[in-house]
Amino acid sequence: MPPSSLRVVYAFAREMHPKTSDVFIQYGTAGFRTKANLLEHVVYRMGLLAVIRSRVKNGRTIGMMITASHNLEPDNGVKLVDPDGEMLEQSWEEIATRLANVSDNDLESTTEQIIKQVNADMSLKASVFIGMDTRYTSPRLAAAASNGVIALKGTPREFGIVTTPILHYCVKCRNDNTYGIPTEEGYYEKIVGAFKTIRQKLPVFGEYNTTLYVDGANGVGGKKLNIIRKSLDGELDLQLFNLGGNGGKLNLNCGADFVKVSQKQPVGVEHVPYQRVASLDGDGDRLVYYYLDDKENMHLLDGDRIATLLASYIAELLKGAEAGDLNMGLVQTAYANGASTRYITEELKVPVTCVKTGVKHLHHAALSYDIGVYFEANGHGTVIYSDKAKKTIAKIAHDGEPEQRKSAQLLLNLIDMTNETVGDAISDLFLVETVLCARGLHARQWRAAYADLPCRQLKVTVQDRNAIATTDAERRCTAPEGLQAAVDALAGKYASGRAFVRPSGTEDIVRVYAEADSQLAADKLAAEVAQAVYELAGGVGERPQLPA
Known part of the structure; x- marks a missing residue:
């Protein structure tokens, strides 16, 4: 592609998606994720990168998903999906970060440099599938993604509002037609069809019952289950809550992340003692179960x-x-x-x-x-x-x-x-229900397989989360100096004590995790470790407090 044909890259940026912020943004664990008002130029540029990636992959389809998953509604994000439905190849994360942060004046030359660096044949056709979640900012960002694809003469195909796993699935199917049909309907036909087939072979017995309550996190997963529910032929009775009506906010005091981290029941769900509840997150790629006992204590199945x-x-x-x-x-x-x-x-x-x-x-x-x-x-x-x-x-x-x-x-x-491409709350829900039915299990019996150690997760705000460096699958800190020794000493005070700290890949915070033989001990250990992080890693804002 001659340099003159890259001028439209700058023109689109200047006229429609200008870079209006100097905030540095990094491609992290799940792509770019931050406040939605900082993202439009980033998403446009990822449209450019998706076209380049498609051509490097000989014209195979690349995916773009507009979502901030379990984050609250003011956030948004974008991630690229590789041809097999997997996350973007890790070596391209630095390229994505570089392209996202250059000035508009340098965008054309940087795009040209990247094309040369990855040896992309810009004469090839390029295909990009684009999906989005239910956030009010998503349509504008999806339009920016399409413009990025068009600017480099790629072909965008917009799927509208879909779960993240449905987009991953469609990308995989488009590049491997033995896997399935690359449409939302094709997804239902394969995943739900297999569930109905297997359920006809498994008699309902024991303590399993076909009623399942679902917390939809006021996001896309609940909406799609509402479509699926009508085709289940009585094999599963889905009682759906938090579908986005009645003023319910996306992921606010509901959804899988809220339930897991706070270990509290979500708002907006009717509860019956010992009735199992499945809780999805905002974009439908996470799933946890729980039930309340007759004293309203919550029992988590994560x-x-x-x-x-x-x-x-x-x-x-x-x-x-x-x-x-x-x-x-x-x-x-x-x-x-x-x-x-x-x-x-x-x-x-x-x-x-x-x-x-x-x-x-x-x-x-x-x-x-x-x-x-x-x-x-x-x-x-x-x-x-x-x-x-x-x-x-x-x-x-x-x-x-x-x-x-x-x-x-x-x-x-x-x-x-x-759905082998990625974690999928809908697919995983049907898998769980299949096994519970096959074994005649109540949620209490499922939980009785082993006793969890009590745990606690906390967040600490610091000046720079990247001051925390880790090794051993993030279980040990190598920086700042003295932090790992402090964590070891604190964990050693408690029976079955274990703790670690790591910089978040999705939020500008440091995460603390602790386990011990009692909930009070786990809470204390987590708070003490959080205080150590605050002191040694440059904490800002309110100092973490020990539990009473």
């Missing part, structure tokens, strides 16, 4: 619980299919409850890998297994099946003995029900 439930059932089916040559592993982060890790390794006999926080790290590690189960404790996760696993299971389903075939066929249905 990503760790979902991972152990799915892994144990898949292991059972693999045994039934006699597919012993397939290896399965489970991937967690430092946020995984220590009790869950012990249960997985000692009871389920499944190997565990611990990686840095962020789905891209979990997804990559899960690929090293024939069947990789990965979940963050926050409820973001899925299962990945290798080509070897799929072929082996399909062969058993066709050629095996009757009991082997039965287990293998159930596994094939599970594979079809799974």
Whole structure:
């Protein structure tokens, strides 16, 4: 592409999407994420980068998702999706950050430099799928994304309001037509179709009941479940709450992140003692469950619980299919409850890998297994099946003995029900409901598999979150000096004490996590560690307080 044809890049920027802020913004764990009013020029430029990325990938489709996930409504964000439905290749994050932060006057020359750096053939066709969540700022940002694609003569296709996982799924299908049909309807046909098929094979028994309450976080996931509900033919009775009406604000005192971090029930949900509730986040990629007992105490079933439930059932089916040559592993982060890790390794006999926080790290590690189960404790996760696993299971389903075939066929249905590209609250919800039904379990029985260690998460505001440096999958600090020694000393005071600190990948804060043998001890440990962070890492604002 000759330099003269890049002039439109500057023209679009100057006339429609000018850079009006000097705030530095970085491509983080989930793309760019900040206040929506700082993002328009960034999203436009990511449209440019998506076209370049598509051409580097020989014209394969790239995705752009406009969302800030579990953040509150004033925030927004954008992330790029690679051709297989995975997160943007990590080596491109620095390129994205550079392009987002140059001045408008330097945008044309920087774009030209990037094209040369990545050796993009700008004569190739380029395709970009664009989706957005329900934030009031999303349509304007999606328009900026489209303009970025058009400025470099790419072809944008807007999907409107979709969950983040639906966009990932459609990108994957567009580049691999064996995976499915690249439309929202194609997603429903595959995921929901597999759920209905498998439920017809599984009689409802034991303490399982088909009623499920759902907290939709006033976001897109609840809206899509409302569409799906009508096609379930009574296999699951979804009672939906927080669908965005009655003045409910996105993720405000509701949704998976609120439930997980605060360990409180969301507003806007009617509660019946021991009735299980599934809580989604704003863009539909996280899922946690909980129930209230007869004293209104909340019992959380988070990503760790979902991972152990799915892994144990898949292991059972693999045994039934006699597919012993397939290896399965489970991937967690430092946020995984220590009790869950012990249960997985000692009871389920499944190997565990611990990686840095962020789905891209979990997804990559899960690929090293024939069947990789990965979940963050926050409820973001899925299962990945290798080509070897799929072929082996399909062969058993066709050629095996009757009991082997039965287990293998159930596994094939599970594979079809799974969105392997990314954590997907809707897909994961159907997977959980399938296993609970297959085993006749009440949520109380699911929770009884092991006892969580009490934990607490806190946030600390500091002058520069990047002053915190970590190693060992973010479980230990290497900077600032003295902080890790302080954390070790504080954790050593408590039975089963464990704590770590890490800079957030999505917010300008430092996160603190603590576990101990009682809730009071966990609360105290978290507060003491937060005070150490405040003192040693340049805390600003109010100093963290110890619990009374």
